[in-house]
Amino acid sequence: MTIYDQALGLAILLLAGYLGGRVAKKINMPMVAGYVIAGLLLGPSILNVIPEQLNTEFNLIKVLGLGIIALVIGGELEIEKIKSLGKDIFVITVVKVLATFVIVFFAMRYLLNLSLPISLLLGATSTASAPGSPMAIIREYRAKGPFTTTLLGVVATTDAVCIFLFVFVSAFARMIMDGLVTFSPGMFLEAGVELLGSFGVGIITALLLAVLFKYITDKQHRIAILVGIALLNxxxxxxxxxxxxxxxxxxxxxxxxxxxxxxxxxxxxEIEFPIYVVFFALAGASLHLDILLNNWWAALVYIVARGIGKVGGAFMGARLSGAPEKVQKYLGFSMFSKAGLTIGLVLIIQGRFPEIALIITAIELAAVTVSEALLGPLGTKYALISSGETQHAQAKI
Structure with missing residues (x-):
């Protein structure tokens, strides 16, 4: 595949994604849903204009898009904004993650009769979130306020708690499959190293950025440095x-x-819009309708159980922390998206649990298809508009 094939594919993704976003806006859907659906139509599941091989060639764009999204989310969390919400964010995150894990685990184990290790791993991966879709919809509807800040805080902390839970659960599942019954401090050590290492690298590059920006004031130069930092991280x-x-x-x-x-x-x-369009169109082109159709029953049970866990867990956590009523009622609906971290966890499962990875991969990819194309964008839009914090003139449910 030549570089001109890649250029043509990228052009088609960008233009089709943009048009998909405009169509979605016309029918009162979030634009990000249009980007994803356009990519899905172009991908191997339907038209195959963007085949699997070409999609893989664009992995750098996916890395850049997710890096910028994560950097921007972190930058939105000013201590002055969140210091009064810190307890709410922590309690909501922990309760939501645990509730989702427990409900999905029991659904997989007792409704679908899956094995204990498979049920545990699906429970753990179900807790992951995806920051891209909520961030794009917040941008589209210009949402601002305590609810939006809480949403960003919960999205940011959910992945940290999810990683810790997954490392612990995957070690326990491996012990069950190997016939072992003893716990090891290494379970906690591995999770701790990953979290502290991520925090450490982020702190170092943040301090480097702060020093550089003391001497560099030109806006375009700063954009170049921020893109470099996102890729470096x-x-x-x-x-x-x-x-x-x-x-x-x-x-x-x-x-x-x-x-x-x-x-x-x-x-x-100033540069994120075209990156977002291609990023979400690529996400759509990576989705697999055939896997969804072949595993629709298991995927349906999983998606419903995960939705109950997200909405119910966010409600319970917000209630326990004394968060405002709007947070209690609507925050969980903004938590349906799942993509980047989920795919990463599935790849880990494929390496560590090859004997059970096939069914886990099928269910997770089917759930990602539905969540990214429909549930995530629509749920986040509903939550933001219901909270009353959208500034967009056309924002309506």
Missing amino acids: SGVANMLHFSPVLTNMTAGFVFTNVSHRPQSITVLN
């Missing part, structure tokens, strides 16, 4: 087996609060 984190998403979120958060210049990261707004 992603590359170093992946090389060290840390989380690229957590690393970039940490960098954005620390930089914003150390430099006291949150507007510095917002300069990425």
Whole structure:
């Protein structure tokens, strides 16, 4: 495949994704849903204009898109904004993650009669979130306020809790399959190293960014440096087996609060739109309708159980923390998206659990298809509009 084939494929994705977003907006859907559906139509599941091989050639764009999204989310979390919401964010995240894990585990184990290790692993992967879709919809509807800040905080912390839970659960599942019954401190050590390593790399690059921005004031130069930092964080984190998403979120958060210049990261707004369009169109082109159709019953049970866990867990956590009524009622509906971290966890499962990876991969990819194309964007739009924090003139349910 030549570089001109790649250029043509990228052009088709960008233009078709943009048109898909415009059509979605016309029928009162979030534009991000249009990007994803356009990619799905172009992908191997339907028209095959963007075949699997070409999709793989664009992995760098996926890394860049997710890195920028994570960096921007971290940059939105100013301590002055979230200090009154810190307890709410922590309690909601922990309760939501645990509720989702428990409900999905029991649904897989007792409704679908799957094995204990498979049920445990699906329960753990179900807790993952995807920051891209909520961030894009917040941008589209210009949402701002305590609900939006809480949403961003919960999205940012969910992946950290999910990673810790997954490392522990996957070690336990491996012990069950190997016939072992003893716990090892290594379970906690592995999770701790990944989280602390991600935080550490993010802090270092944030401090580097703060120093650079003292001397560099040109907006275009700052954009170039921020893009470089997003890629640097992603590359170093992946090389060290840390989380690229957590690393970039940490960098954005620390930089914003150390430099006291949150507007510095917002300069990425000038270039993020085409990156978002291609990123979500590529996500759509990666989805597999055949897997969804072949595993529709298991996927349906999984999606419903996960939805109950997300909505119910967010409600219980918000109630326990004394969060505002709007957060209690609507936050869970903005938590349906799943993509990047989920795919990463599935790849880990394929390496560590080859004997049971096939069914887990099928269910997860089917759930990702539905969540990214429909449930995630529509749920987030509903939550933001219901919270009353959207600024978009055409924002309506």
